[in-house]
Every structure is written in C-alpha cells, then in structure tokens.
Amino acid sequence: MIAEAIKTKSPSRSYTSTRNACKLCAPFGACIVFRGISGCIPLIHGSQGCSTYIRRYGISHFREPIDIASSNFTESTAIFGGRDNLELALSNVTRQYKPEAIGVTSTCLSETIGENVPMYIAQYEKDRSEREKNGGSKEPALFYASTPSYRGTHMDGFHEAIYSVVSKLAGTSVASENVEEPKHLNLISGFVSSEDLRELHKILSSFEMPYTLLPDYSESLDGGSWEEYQKLPKGGTPLESIRRMSSAVGTITLGESIPREHDASAWLESNFGVKAARVPMPIGIENTDAFFSQLTEFTGRPISQKWMDVRGRLIDAYIDGHKYCFGKKAIVYGEEDFVLAICSFLSELGIEPVLVATGAVSDSFKSRILSILKKNRSEPLVMDDADFVTMLEKAKDLSPDFVMGSSKGFYLAKNLEIPLIRCGFPIHDRMGGHRILHLGYRGTLNLFDLVCNTLMQIKQSSSKIGYTYI
C-alpha cells in the first residue's frame, strides 16, 4: 500500500494545491454505475454530506431525481465504527425503496477508520438469509465498491463499481446450468451520456445477438415525465443479465485506461474464459471502425448497411467541412478515455490539440496522447493530475481557437475569450448535457457539426461583412 501511495504525486504537477479541480471523488462514479443497474439504489457509507453533494452534482447534469442513501456517520460512529449504522441503513433503505439491489460505496472517512465493510455485508447477508428461510421476504442483492475518496478519481469509482457488480453476480444464474443459452455478448461502457447508451443499444441490436450493456442509465438517468412517483426510476441493466455475463462470447470494454484490478472484463476472462477486448471510446471514424470490427469479430455478423451509410455521410461531412477545421488549435480536458477519443477525432480533421489534460494521475496518458497526435506540427502540452487554473496559466501562450469539454471549462474559455464546445460530463449550465451524443458514427457526426459550426461562427462573426453564405 505504501509503495503504491508514493506514486500518487505525478511528476507533471507543478503546484501543490488543486485549483478548480478537473475531477471528482471516487464515490461519485460508483453511484452513477449503481443507478445504471435495474432497481439499484446507491448507499454511501460515510457522512450525510457525501450523498447530498453527489446527488446535487448529478442532478444538475442529468436533471433527474438521483436518490442516494447514506449511513450517516456521527462522531460516535467515527470512533466506534459504522457497522450498526450500515445495517440500519440497509434495512431502512430496503423497507422504504424495496430495491432489487443496494450498491454500497465507502468514503474517505469509512476507509480511514478501517471499516471492514465486506465483512459487515457478508454477516448481514448471512443473518438475513436466516430470516428469509424463516419466511421473510426476498431481500435485495448487495454490492460493495471500495471507493476511498483520496485515491484516484470518479472514474476509479466507476470502474470499481462495475467490477464489484460483475464479480458478485456473474456466474450465479440458476437458469444457466440447465438451459442452452443463445450466444450473447457483454459491453461495458465507460462514463458516457444517457444518449450514448441509447446509441449503443441501437448499435448492439443491429448485430442481432442478445447482449448485456453495463451500466445502463439510458433510462434511469434520462426518463420521461411520470404518471406516478417512481421510488427508483425504471431502467438499468437487469440483474439476471449481469448474472449471465459469465457465459458470453466476449466482453467489449470501451476505454483503455481501466486499471487491471478494477477491470471486470479481465475478471470474466480469467474466471470464466470470456474473451476480453478493450477498444478506445468510439469517437471519430477510426475508433468507431475499431469498435464495429470488434463487434463483428465477437458476433460473427457483418456491419449493417445502415451504419455504413452513416459512416459514408460522416466522411462526406468531414470533406465538406475540412477547410474550416484544418490547422485549428484546441484545448481538450476531462476523463482520460474521453480525452483520448476526442483527440483522436480532432486529429482526423487536422485540428491540433495544443493542450490536453486530465485530472487523473496517469503514467501512460502522455505517451498515448502523443502517439495519437503524432501528426501535430508542434508537440502538444499534455498534463495529467491537472486542474483548471493550471490549464489556464499554460494555455495563455498557446493561442487556442476553442476549448472542448465539460461545462467546468467555462472560466477557462471565458478568460481566453474563445468558445467552449460543451461535451462530456458535467454540463451544468445548459440543457440536455445527458442527451449529447458522442459515440459511434452518428455521435461523431454530431460532434463534427458542433466543432465545425463553432469554427464557422467564429469566421462569420469576426468578419466585418458577416457573410450569410459560408
């Protein structure tokens, strides 16, 4: 643990404190994943504030109810341990929400006092299985993601939660023993928008093989208006579907920066021999091609003509807009995998990211960005462990044309007096952040229009004449 700890400060960091963070803490990511599982409610083992802050932050982006329970530490809990609080919280949440599952996460507080949550949960499950035997009602499945807020970012919590769910459920289906299952596929999405998840459903359906998409908050975090109050908004990956992930033909994971110890696909491969393939987030032609090829490889089915048509239109659009894009300079920031994919997309247009940053600490980020941006005329400034104030300080000399990323880059763009193209997470100052489509050929087309139109607008508004034909 200590050896691991020493590494946490990356050499690229020049300032001691973090000024306007470009990351969130780990429990956040875990909560998002748990809300992407059918009937699952997150429960944070820590102070009341953690759950309230995370809810508020998420609600401001998704504009949906996000109920997250808390075990609500008090001073005596911190001294004597949180077991009683956790048990009370589990039983109260079960009573009020009647969930199919509860996703427990830890916090900096519960980790620092050394809470043995897996042991608490195991004992709780044992006790209640006695109760169930004695005629009690069926109780929810329990997951536990260890998410100390002082380690990693929200993405570590995101991957850890997926890992906790898969490693708990996969292979436990009672049905799979006797019934011959149709071939099926697993897809583990990264932290993408609700719209992206709907797009992934469309793409997967077109390969005509049953699949498990995990997590899936396409509906639970972007639902319609209600007739009755829903305790837990519907939608989410069904538990039974997760149980069957162990017998899939393969697992595709979007994103390549997942640490191996959090990687659910690696776990499925080593425990059940389910082939694991990691592909970059499918943004841009090349990344999307790689994703579709992998789908073809696992399903044995060709890419449908429908997608080839979209791909054709995307190339057509690239060509139509290429002059507005070539040689322009961008600042890109956000989660590692998202940034890698956006850079890959921009480089396809001849746009040069001049400053590329992530809030995560990563040894490989720089080399991977540089290999994607090898065509850049000048080497981009690549920062891991970055924050927004440092980005602004560095960006001033780079004369960027636009900024691309979450709404947290607003001040960066405002200070540089250049446009912010909002995408990724979070979008707190516009409607529909969760409905932005980034993935696949259609997502790329959407981003292309956003980028190209922003550049055209700059050209139009900076012209004295203000052409109406461009």
Place this chain on the structure above:
Amino acid sequence: MIEILDERKRQVFENGKDSYNIACGKASTAGSVSQRACVFCGSRVVLYPIADALHLVHGPIGCAAYTWDIRGSLSSGSELYRLSFSTDLRENEVIYGGEKKLYASLVELIDQYAPKAAFVYSTCIVGLIGDDVDAVCARVSREKGIPVLPVFSEGFKGTKKDGYRAACEAVFKLVGRDNTTPVSPFSINILGDFNLAGEIWIIKEYYRKMGIEVTSCITGDGRVDEIGRAHKAKLNVVQCSGSMSYLAKMMKETYGIPFIRVSYFGIEDMSSALYDVANFFDNKEIIEKTQKVVLEEVSTLLPQLESFRRDLEGKKAAIYVGGSFKAFSLVKALRHLGIQTVVVGSQTGTQEDYNYLKEITEEGTIICDDTNPLELSKFILEKGADLLIGGVKERPIAYKMGIAFCDHNHERKEALAGFEGMLNFSREVHSSIMSPVWKYSPARIKHAGGAE
C-alpha cells in the same frame, strides 16, 4: 405506497390533527435519503461570500469539487472567493499526515493571490489522520502576516448547524481588528445575508435611504477589513438566524452589540426589517425616512402583484427549505399571491420554529422536519400542491410530478429578497405555475385532470 420510517414518524405533523411535539434537531436516520448536507457544508456556505479571503478545503478532492462555484453570491470586487482550492489529499497524506501539504499549499496560494485572510476548512478525515491544523494556520499567519483561520468543519461532527457555529467562530476572529475607521452613530451590521443574485445590494440601498450606515456585511459581498470594524456598529441585524445567531450572540457578549432577527422576504417581513432598525435608533428623521421608503416601495409593488394574484389565487404550495425562518416568510409571501401553503418543512428547524409554523398555517397543513424525496412526493400528491419551493435537490421531485418549482436555495440566480425580490419571486412563481407545459404532464393529467 410510500411509508414513513418508524424513526421519522414524529418528525411529520399534520396541523389540526396531530397533537404531539414535532421531533427535530436529530441526526438524520441512517438509510433515509435526507436532503441535508454536513458540517462542512454549513461552514462552507456561510463563509464562502467573503470575497477577498482565500478559502482552502483541506481534504480529498470531493468536498472542494462539489462546492466549486456552487453559490449565487455576488461580489462587487474581488473574485478570489469563487476559486475552489483544495489540498487534494492522497493516500500518501492519509498515511503520513497532511500538514506539510497544507503548509505548502497555504504559502503558495497566499503568495500568488495575496488574500486579506485565509480560511482552512477541515473535512472528515483531517482529525482522523492527526493533522494539527491549528498549528499550521498559526505558523502561516505569523509568516505571512494575515489571519489564517482554521474552520473545524469535519463532516460527521454534527449537522449543518454545527458547521454554522464553526464558521461563526472563525469569522468572529476577524471582528475587532480595526479600531481606527470612524463609524456612524446610526450604523448596523447585516448578518446572514449572502448576497445571492445581488440581494444585499437591494437591502443596503433601503438602509442607505433611511440614513443608516451598513458597517459590514457578514458575509454577503463580505470583505475582511470591513468585518474587522463590525464591532463598532450599534446593532446587528440578523437574517438567516439559524446560521448567524451564534455570531450575533458572541458579538453581544464581547462587544455589547444588541441584535434583532429579521427576514428580507415578503412584504410584511421586509417592512419589519426596516422598521425594527428605525425603531431601535428611535430617531425621528430615520423613522420618517423609513416610512417613506416602505410607502414608496409597497405602493409600487402591490399593484404589480395584483395581476399575478389574479392568476394564482387558490393555488397550493409545498415549501421545503434549509432554515425555518425562510419558511415563515414564504408562507406569508405566498398568501399575498393567494397561494395557500399545504406542506412546509425545513432541514434544521427547532421546536419553537415548528410551533410557529403551526400557528401561521392552516388546518391540514403537513409540517415536516428533515424530510426526504419519497415523503415529499407523497405529501405533494396527498395535498394536491401546485408548486414546490426548495433547492436543486428538490427540483426533479416537483418536475417529475408535474408541478411548478421555485428555487429559493443558495444557488439561485434571481434576487428574491427585498420588495424588488418579492416582485421577482411572484414573477418566478407565476411563470412556473402558469406555464402551458404542465398540461402534457402524465401525473398532472392523472391526478388533477389536466392543468386547468
């Protein structure tokens, strides 16, 4: 069917039906989805508007990230307060302690930003890893020659109210540092207004017209130097008394400054806030000027409210806010619009507060303490509310149930205080309730037979 947890049953009260004393002031029940935050949140929201101070959150990144630019507090000058600084503690510091990083962060930030003072907020794990925040702050204060104030706001050490107290204790240390700047004999401090959307500027203008000098604002559009002479003002005028009564009491004990509680929301309460100050000074000229201000403002405002009232008469509202003082004012303000309050609750109300709510609301009104989304949705439906007043966390509950919403929390971007604020409030409530979108809401169609 939504059930109320046994532990919470006495925190919900139906006016005219139940006879027990409403339970309150308790830690939230584990597993209930409380809308409350934590001690840190209480301190952070109170101190945040002090614009020329450095605010450094000592802990892992989350606490700073979730509170970056979270408040709608405005400044007439320095924007330093809007930056989110964190020591961003990592595993290394959790093992070996965070003092070195805290010290280095403070020195670096003070050198770069030259603040007038620095606040260091302790988060949950700071005490557990054994950091002596007091000692680090004292050292940096000595070396840099500015006040560096620890705020003991570990999240789990109580409720948001304890955070208010920690903030008051920290800010109290800034009071009394300036004995040279002259202060008018008719001077007040405004405590507990946070200048959301520029509200304190509206209030200050009223006092100015009355001939009253505002010596310092704690903490809306706050300045360290101004707070330094707050002890010379003749009266503390406390709004948001839940958060600032501690400071008012400390200033009374130490400096002998009396205080009054006021609210700047609604017509009666806003008028009282001005008259109470005028009466305190018992000066004929001030009283006359106050009458003039109130008369002018009210006579401009009332006719404008009429058209809103015509549309809103008979509508029903649910209110769920942080402090109960705000709830009192809202019940009264809504009455001016012809709206009846059918559900009202707060995160931090006291027995006395809830008794007062019983008095000012009608039979059948639900009064609730530290409620949660499920209960709120149940009450809204049972009581047929057309409007919910709350904060961002309550907003989706209203919208999913197809009812109007007014943000009266600290993120708001509309000034709702003062007479002008009453007009904005009415406009906001009106524009949400009267929007044609509700007629498409499935919940509305089912439960109310459509919007009209």
